[in-house]
Amino acid sequence: MYPERGTRADIYLPHLAHNIEVFKDLHDGPIMGVVKADAYGHGLARLTDTLKSCDALAVATIEEALQLRTFIPDKRILLLEGVFNQTELELAIEKQFDVVVHQSYQMALLSNAKYTDATLDVWLKVDTGMHRLGFEWSEYTQVLTQLQQIKMIKTIRLMAHFSQSDQINQSQTKTQINRNKQLMSHGLEYSFANTGAVLNGLACAGEWARVGLGLYGISPLLSHDAADFNLKPVMQLSAKLISIKTTNKGEPVGYGAQFVCPQDMPVGIVGMGYADGYPWSPYHSHVVIRGHHAAVIGRISMDMLAIDLSAVEQPQIGEPVQIWGAEQPVEQVAKDLHTIPYTLVCGITGRVKFHVVDSH
Ligand SMILES: Cc1ncc(COP(=O)(O)O)c(C=O)c1O
Known part of the structure; x- marks a missing residue:
């Protein structure tokens, strides 16, 4: 497969x-x-x-x-x-x-x-x-x-x-x-x-x-999550794990060699980049895989981003990766990236495939 x-x-x-x-x-x-x-x-x-x-x-x-x-x-x-x-x-x-x-x-x-x-x-x-x-x-x-x-x-x-x-x-x-x-x-x-x-x-x-x-x-208030008002996220943005590799201590990951592995570690590559709407930023957020938060590492590429898979048990190629949604509100990603949730949701590009979920 x-x-x-x-x-x-x-x-x-x-x-x-x-x-x-x-x-x-x-x-x-x-x-x-x-x-x-x-x-x-x-x-x-x-x-x-x-x-x-x-x-x-x-x-x-x-x-x-x-x-x-x-x-x-x-x-x-x-x-x-x-x-x-x-x-x-x-x-x-x-x-x-x-x-x-x-x-x-x-x-x-x-x-x-x-x-x-x-x-x-x-x-x-x-x-x-x-x-x-x-x-x-x-x-x-x-x-x-x-x-x-x-x-x-x-x-x-x-x-x-x-x-x-x-x-x-x-x-x-x-x-x-x-x-x-x-x-x-x-x-x-x-x-x-x-x-x-x-x-x-x-x-x-x-x-x-x-x-x-x-x-x-989505809540615009820094002091309150949407869940505090019983609001539910309408958009869930996700991508897939398209590569998994162990990268050795001291080796850099991605453009500009901005992240250097502090130890031998599993690095995942997710099919989501700035051409999909994930912002290029000097700051970093997380993604969620099977409920585990994995830190985004290094620079965002046009079509991909890299993550630290250390906290994810037995990661699998093709696994869904939540960028934002029920498990990680877009407000949190916005806070991490020093931006506002408005720009994140408005920034999704035509390359992302939309699916309508119309029943619970
Ligand atoms: C004039 C005006 N009214 C209402 C809104 C809705 O604001 P919000 O999305 O924060 O509810 C906007 C959004 O930018 C606006 O420009």
């Missing part, structure tokens, strides 16, 4: 369904699933049926919105960066996408549009302290008044974004919370919270919580 390369991502739809329910229990208000970047690398098309239990969905680009609309004809879809030009505005009207308005060029597009019978729902993005997108705190009421005069706008909602939803005691977070409270006093619907804010209890009753990372069973 010859092994296959077997580099794969298993996508657990029951876990996605479960996580949506967890957020519905946690949050007293509608859940807007954030599914930009191909559903954070999980593959949007695979998830659409399960995502229908969200109250609304949010994406970053018009292409993502159009793709989503083909699967979900009748749910609110929000363009988080709004529209960039007339063509996108017309598509948003035709396909009934909600649009964020965060800059004056978007106000101009809306004010100059002279469509009869067109309607659009708009989310006025207010910069309460993130200083990324949004109208200045000092000018948003003026913009709101202008928006209220544009005939084709059916409903205006207010939106803001936390810069540190994982830091509830930061003064910046407190300023943002106070400003959110003022935004709530307009009597309009609103949306402030992301996953971190919901998990940290910062979401306001009734608000449209924009939940991304948490839906995929």
Whole structure:
């Protein structure tokens, strides 16, 4: 029997369904699933049926919105960066996408549009302290008044974004919370919270919580694992052991001779490299084989990585190696590699074979 390369991502739809329910229990208000970047690398098309239990969905680009609309004809879809030009505005009207308005060029597009019978729902993005997108705190009421005069706008909602939803005691977070409270006093619907804010209890009753990372069973909080909130990882990334050798004490392993064997030791080669999405990094994490953690050693290659098999009893060629998933959360790999779980899941490349698991 010859092994296959077997580099794969298993996508657990029951876990996605479960996580949506967890957020519905946690949050007293509608859940807007954030599914930009191909559903954070999980593959949007695979998830659409399960995502229908969200109250609304949010994406970053018009292409993502159009793709989503083909699967979900009748749910609110929000363009988080709004529209960039007339063509996108017309598509948003035709396909009934909600649009964020965060800059004056978007106000101009809306004010100059002279469509009869067109309607659009708009989310006025207010910069309460993130200083990324949004109208200045000092000018948003003026913009709101202008928006209220544009005939084709059916409903205006207010939106803001936390810069540190994982830091509830930061003064910046407190300023943002106070400003959110003022935004709530307009009597309009609103949306402030992301996953971190919901998990940290910062979401306001009734608000449209924009939940991304948490839906995929991943915690953005350094202090808490997803399991602490009963969230289950939707993606399991795995590969196979394609080579096993004993390498002698003093011999280097891999490019740049960065790892030198401290003793004679079994070294495994796994079919997973940076061209699959495992990041090249000066830091190292672990993989899991039959419940044993094995340290990644040396430099990551384009197609492979090397591991220390000392802790694995009788390793076998072709054995599955979990990169992240139930036995090792992607959050842990992110911590080890000094990065964030968002980049890891978004970074999986087209070379990895996806498999949908749709029952327990
Ligand atoms: C504006 C906005 N809202 C919500 C989210 C969802 O954030 P999270 O994935 O942390 O829940 C994002 C994600 O980047 C975002 O940019």
